[in-house]
Amino acid sequence: MAAPIPPSWKDLGKAANDLLTKDYPIQGSTLEVKTKAPNGVTFRVLGLRDNANGSIGGDLEVKYDDKKRGTAVTTAWTTSNILRNHVELDNHLAKGLKFEAVSTLQPEKSAKTLVLASLYKxxxxxxxxxxxxxxxxxVTAxxxxxxxxxxxxxxxAYSVKDASVTxxxxxxxxxxxxxxxTLQALGNLKAFVASYYHRVNNDIETSARATYxxxxxxxxxxLEVGTKAYLDNAAFVKAKINNDGILCLGYTxxxxxxxKASLGLALDTKKLQGNDAAAPGGAAxxxxxxLVFES
Known part of the structure; x- marks a missing residue:
């Protein structure tokens, strides 16, 4: 039996990170609508109202995915007038080899980015x-x-201009x-992250993450610890708390x-008597x- 394909670098510790970060819509109110046409074109509209400053933003995304030919093209336009394009070519030259090109353009600021990538698994x-x-x-590898x-x-990562590893x-x-x-040494081996994920049974998952x-x-x-409990096939609840006393609750x-609807609540347990002081990252x-609609 062949060995399984390992996760990519960015997906190391993904199960723990997802449990501790996803399904907590505490930054504001979001509405997401996804539809798919018979020819394989997917439309996605996302709107967000930020609780911190009351601003409303969003983006419109169109994706064409031809799985038979291993080709996908995604174009998005945000309310900040940023144009994003993502082209993917999968298994064209060899099995397991994928090429990507990701670009952004902000016309009024003449700001642009272009990232070319190759992935092999x-x-x-x-x-x-x-x-x-x-x-x-x-160049990053x-x-x-x-x-x-x-x-x-x-x-x-290596900077060609500076001729140095950055x-x-x-x-x-x-x-x-x-x-x-998962154990990670990041930031040029100056920051250390340890995380674990455990599926206790079909109904309960737990996770923890320590960062230094x-x-x-x-x-x-x-330190941050969290858990996820499935109430039935259509609903689950999540809870996490860190050593700053920030307790987050989520219900989907x-x-x-x-x-699909999700509700999120974050409480600063050190300031339960009032909301006059700010917690790290915003209001206490x-x-x-x-709310997500998908068809």
Whole structure:
């Protein structure tokens, strides 16, 4: 039996990160509508009202995905007048090899970006290479190798203009179907992140993450723990708390096929008597909602 394909560098610790970050719509109110035409064109409209400043933003995205030919083209236009384009070519030259081109354009500021990428994955190895054309150019490469659940990975960025390595990171972990443990040394090996994920049973998942950044003046370890419980096939609740005393609660309900609603609440447990002081990142208490339509 061939070894499984390991996750990419950006997906190391993904199960733990998703449990601790997704389905908590506490930053504001969002409305997302996704529709798909018979010819494979997908339309996505996203609107967000930010609770912090009351601003309303959004974007319109159109994606054409031809899975038979391994080609996908995505175009998006945001209310900030940013144009995004993403072209993907999968399995064209070799099995497991993928090419991508991602560009953005903001006309009034004459700001533009272009990133060219190649990704290659086979049993036991997953590599990615990026070239940021207008920044440096900056070349970034990462790789993850795996065997029997054990994973080792690394990432490095090289500035052609400065002829120097600008970033390097390392990671190791163990991934199994029911649990995963990941250790990462980031920020040129100055910040360390340890995370774990555990599917206790079909109804309960748990996760925790500890972060230590010796480059910051506050060198204390940041700890965050969370859990997810399925109430039934159509609903689940989530809860997490960190050592700053910020408690977040989330509830997601599938109202009907293609319609999903989420509610989020963040409480500063150190300031439960009032909301006159600000918590890290904004108001002491936050509440938000998300509604998704998909067809």
């Amino acid at each position: 086979q049993p036991g190895v997953h590599t990615r290479n990026y070239i940021d054309v207008f920044k440096g150019p900056l 990462d790789a993850v190798v795996g065997k029997d659940g054990f994973l080792v990975g690394g990432e490095a 970033r390097y990171n390392l990671a190791a972990g163990f991934h199994a179907p029911e649990y995963a443990v 950044d010796k480059a910051k003046s506050d060198a204390n370890v940041k 309900q599938a109202l009907r096929p293609g319609v 208490h936050k509440v938000g909602a998300s």
